[in-house]
Amino acid sequence: MHPPSGDRGRGFTLSVDLAGLFAAVLDLAAADAPFDDAADAVARHLLDLPGVVDAFVTAAGPPRAGSREVVDPLGTRAVRVVFDDHAEAHDRARLDAVLTLVEAAAGSRTMPLQRMRAGSRRSGSVVATIDAAGRWYAAPETVAHVLGHVRTGTDLAGLRSLVHPDDLEGLQRTFRHILAHPNSQSEVDIRAKHADGHWVVLRVAMINLLDVPTVGAVVVHGHDVTAVRAAERVVAEERRRIREVVSRLTGGVVLDDGERVILANSATARMLGRAPAPNTPIADFLDLVADQCHDPASAQVLLAQLSGTGVERRGVPFQLTGGRTLVCDVLPLGCGDETVPQGVLWYLRDTTEETTARSELEEHNRALTAAAEIKSRFVAVVSHELRTPLTAIHSFGELLLDESEGMNPEHVDGLAAINRNAARLLRLVDDLLLLTRLEALQLPLHRHQVDVPELVDRVRQDQSGSAADRGVALRVEVEPGPNLHADPLRLAQVLDNLVGNAIKFTAAGGEVVIRAVPEGDGWTISVADTGIGIPEHELPRLFEAFARASNAASAGLPGSGLGLTICAQIVELHGGRLTVDSTEGEGTTVRVRLPGDGGER
Structure with missing residues (x-):
């Protein structure tokens, strides 16, 4: 099995004081603490979580769309958390886990750590604590829910036996770092062995709260991200394939996200001298294109219009220096049902040779058309000029044959040949005139x-x-x-x-x-x-x-x-x-x- 994706040992991605949050949650769980005071502290910490738009203490009421309430056991007060609809999936999952713990604490107001661990049952997570003596505690039900094991011991060796050998060193290194820095926090992906033999990918967050009197432990939150990581690998593979396809296109492809360039293929560099690097501001990419144009100022205005309107445009020509022609297709990219573009796909084609060939072909066609017209006029004129004398020859030949009595037989045969060939030439002239009219589409039909x-x-x-x-x-x-x-x-x-x-x-x-x-x-x-x-x-x-x-x-x-x-x-x-x-x-x-x-x- 390949190691799970994700960075090992880097700082916890939630930019929030989790030590303070857990301390506030424990205060909320204390039976003798006023609910509003403790809840206010929790709400302030929750506001720092990604995916939270607002958090405040209010009167308990029916749930509202896009929010969640953590209610006082008496049912009169609540902490209302308003979600960001566009939050990343992993942030929302982590937020749900945290809120589950807060809800468990608010519901018990006693035995805080035990209730925190039990609160993870519904979240696909394991919450454990490791005290200064190296003993770990986790609700057996949560371990069974996530890993299928029923673990009741407190020895860390038993916990280590569940970790994939290739991930154990990274986990231990992160744990040592946490121990050396009070109130610090880190995240790491590990694979843990499920009871049925397959590996579960857990995103493990560790917070050193050993110096917090009411906690005195390292709090470990492991969230099952197996499906998420599998989906990320599929997405990564699809992105790799798309990049491979784009890199092989003969046309230049530039993709932006509305602010910066995400992708540019090598064909773009061939057309523009260089390709914009990832994260290049869109304005710099537009400047790059405009600088290659014969009239940079006009090109800059046009490019700004193409980038900002969100309207699909195809075949927009740009005259480059050196006589080259660049044709640009602009395709705004949507996201689901969103009407606001989420970026732009720029497709560039150097049509210099194509344009030159088309111009040459058009010139050649004009020359052929002119030649055909000259030929038609020549045939018509010549045929008309031939028809008059041939008609006269044929007519006089027939007249002489009618008066051939008494002529030498050889003379009669000669007259017949003249008459016969004159008639043949007349038919040829008539055919030429008719063909000329047909080719010029000038032959009317009388139906x-x-x-x-x-x-x-x-x-x-x-x-x-x-x-x-x-x-x-x-x-x-x-x-x-x-x-x-x-x-x-x-x-x-x-x-x-x-x-x-x-x-x-x-x-x-x-x-x-x-x-x-x-x-x-x-x-x-x-x-x-x-x-x-x-x-x-x-x-x-x-x-x-x-x-x-x-x-x-x-x-x-x-x-x-x-x-x-x-x-x-x-x-x-x-x-x-x-x-x-x-x-x-x-x-x-x-x-x-x-x-x-x-x-x-």
Whole structure:
């Protein structure tokens, strides 16, 4: 078993004349002494005890909250003791023991020492006396109550046999010191053997009253503090763990009790050059922080406000010298139901690198935004400038083809190629303009009630000729369901693009199936083909602008890589989602899931 906590042999922690108190108690116990006179003396001594707010002689009456009365046997007069509600637990326990003795003395008014010893029965204490001959006396009941032993002898050797061997030397040294100094008093923790074999921790107070004629003994008061010491060890271990955790935090932690610093970790020293030592006044800690600031005077005012308001504040910035930035969280600490803060927890973070990185990122984002705007304007301008001449080329090409009768066949083929490529470039320009508007969130939707089966059938009709030319079967499977609130032109554009791609990437003899199935108040529309498929590793970047599957390019199939990107963004504007499943060499399925309200919530 570890030795009990507590200091050995130091002065009695109660700053009170206990010799005088015991003498006054004995006077109170004397049958021939006036109660008020003796009680006045006891009350004056009790006022010096920690945990006592007031003590005075008054008429006996009903007990009051926060007080205790020691009543005259006649029941007319009493010593009223008013307690301090915030007294330490060990002071209150000691005070209760003393008052028990006073109460016992007042109740007997005879045989003072015997009654004093008997009065300890209810207090978890042993009161014993050791006379000049070295004989000790204690009520057997009290020893049995605290230690389980029934001791009737007066030999000190029997008393020593109960003390733990590791504590005996300290107890003897304290006792010798008491004997050498009349009217002196000391306290020490010892372990005493209980009858059932476990050790009881006693806080032993000894007062040398050998020179007091009415006492003539050393009065020993042993109070059972086993549970208190165990609780103190638990608290000490928890404090050690908390200190360990705090010491490992990267942020600076400073804890104060409202007046002085209790704790500061090493991270605080790294931020401020040094950490405030325990018991440093709060004002000195605030000066330490202010001295590191670019504007110490303003920082001092702000710190004083943070310390004194009792209001939680987070993320308070301080600009330090050298361009550093310190962010401070201030957390007032309460105690139980108390509304007045019992201290403050200061949490400090050096955010210089974080602030610098954020500024650089913001600058980078601004540059990217400006570049994107320039790109969008450039694409829009170039696309617009290209569209006009391409429209003219396409129109004149169609006109020449209409008048191609009698032309050389090679010239006719050349005109057809011009017309075909002009149309292709026009589609590319239109896609670029549409993508620019989508990225700038400038594409308005004109929502109406859309009949999905009718929309799918119209797309089938538009694409049936292209499917027939390539020898691809085009099939539709549609179930009845509710209307969609959507832009019919944009949805038709999406389905035309998906079905057109499916036909383009499917060889002759293959099949393209359009399915539309209602789900709740929305729809899922899928386009499945038996075409060349898409390599699995290329699927994640499929929705990027200008991205094309490598096998499509190697097969010589034309395309800009913009169609699927545009389709996905139009679907998202409707509150839906577009997904792709594909197996290379087997085919691709594109699914469009659309809510009934078209994303207009």
